[in-house]
Amino acid sequence: MEVLGYAVYVVVKCIAYVTWCFVGLRLLAPEQPRPLRRAALLGVARLGLGVVVGVFIFFAALSMNNATRNAPLTYLSIYVPVRVVEWAIFHVLVSRTVQWPKSPAWVLGGVGVSCLADIPLGIMEGGVVPVGRPFC
Secondary structure, X not given: OHHHHHHHHHHHHHHXXXXXXXXXXXXXXXXXXXXXXXXXXXXXXXXHHHHHHHHHHHHHHHHHHHHHOOHHHHHHHHHHHHHHXXXXXXXXXXXXXXXXXXXXXXXXXXXXXXXXXXXXXXXXXXOOOOOOOOOO
């Protein structure tokens, strides 16, 4: 059952990322052709970036959480800032120009989407904030 839970988590993350990239393309680059196809590619790439970056921050998050015994603090201190950087990178892929206030709103919305997409993992882990795992 645990493998199924992780599979659901990954699917939820992927759908959330594809959806948010589609929103970004419609909002920030409406002239782009085939936005759904491009959003699917960007969403899957965003999931891949999260896995790669997550492997690197896995130990930092685990160490901080073990030291502080405060999962919410660890989550906010490590995962949220990293996600700001990740979504800022994807902003460049969605739209080459910064559009005030849409661009920062989209990046921060992406951070929110990433955090909300962690809810299935938190539920699977008994309602705790998911830290020390290789996804970001």
